[in-house]
Amino acid sequence: QVQLVQSGAEVKKPGASVKVSCKASGYTFTSYGISWVRQAPGQGLEWMGWISAYNGNTNYAQKLQGRVTMTTDTSTSTAYMELRSLRSDDTAVYYCARATGYYYYYYMDVWGKGTTVTVSS
Amino acid sequence: EIVLTQSPGTLSLSPGERATLSCRASQSVSSSYLAWYQQKPGQAPRLLIYGASSRATGIPDRFSGSGSGTDFTLTISRLEPEDFAVYYCQQYGSSRITFGQGTRLEIK
Numbered sequence: 001q002v003q004l005v006q007s008g009a010e011v012k013k014p015g016a017s018v019k020v021s022c023k024a025s026g027y028t029f030t031s032y033g034i035s036w037v038r039q040a041p042g043q044g045l046e047w048m049g050w051i052s053a054y055n056g057n058t059n060y061a062q063k064l065q066g067r068v069t070m071t072t073d074t075s076t077s078t079a080y081m082e083l084r085s086l087r088s089d090d091t092a093v094y095y096c097a098r099a100t101g102y103y104y105y106y107y108m109d110v111w112g113k114g115t116t117v118t119v120s121s
Numbered sequence: 122e123i124v125l126t127q128s129p130g131t132l133s134l135s136p137g138e139r140a141t142l143s144c145r146a147s148q149s150v151s152s153s154y155l156a157w158y159q160q161k162p163g164q165a166p167r168l169l170i171y172g173a174s175s176r177a178t179g180i181p182d183r184f185s186g187s188g189s190g191t192d193f194t195l196t197i198s199r200l201e202p203e204d205f206a207v208y209y210c211q212q213y214g215s216s217r218i219t220f221g222q223g224t225r226l227e228i229k
Contacts, residue, residue: 035218037166045158045166045209047218059216095165104216107156109177111165 002026004096004112011118012086019082020115022096029077030054033099035108036070036081038092046092050099050106051079059104086119093117123148123212125221133229140197142224144210149190154214157186157195160223161206169208170195202228 007021022034036048049060051070058070069082079096094115097108124147134140144155153173158166168177170186173193183198197204205228210221 037220044223045160045211045220047211047220050218061217097166100171101154101213105152105154105213106218107154107168107171107211107213108158108166109168109171111167114165 002098002110004098004110006094006096006112006115009116009118011120014086014088014119014121016086016119017082017084018086018117019080020094020096020117022079022081022112024053024077024079024098027098029072030074033106034070034072034079035097035099035106037095037097037108039095039114040089040092043092048081048094050104052103053079057103083117086117088119091117091119122217123150123215123219125210125212125219127208127210127221127224129224130222131225131227133227134200135229136200136202138200140195140200140204140226142195142197142208142226144188144193144195144221146191146193146212149214150193150212151214153189154212155186155188155193156211156213157184158209158211159204159206160209166209197226200226 005023035050071080096112098110099106100109128143155173157170160166174186
């Protein structure tokens, strides 16, 4: 079955970086994009960006430009999201999701279970 | 950036009743590129509707979506106990994807 399996919870200090992985299975990885969405405690969903698993093209949310990098490894069908210069307000559950649609215009039809990232001194 | 405003913030209904959730966009959503998601506590969101009115795989037909332009609606025809959750709309008609702030559907 189609699934996305994310890496485990992380605790980081302010100013550090975190890299979350998302391993896809059950479908042709390069035929879809991967989107990343985060959710701060008790808050709504925030779109972070998208990467094409076909050619590596990316599209990031403006507020995260310069701090976030999304990559893929097609040999292992794994997507990665790295966030740098962490702040306390980056504390959230980070989800990866399969992006279905055309290029930047997609909905998210399969989701990982989420990775909790806690930023605390 | 397209801002999505969902209403009401909280909806209190009983099982068996009909639920109507609204999502209004600050500008027209091209090609009706609007999706709805359900999220239960401690779980990832689940896709319900895409393209404003197409049900995702495995979604019961009591869920339906409608609307175009700036006004969209998610209707649950007859609430089941498992439907009480938070619902989000998402637009994908622009390269900057946005979500609404959510509607909490609670048991009355």
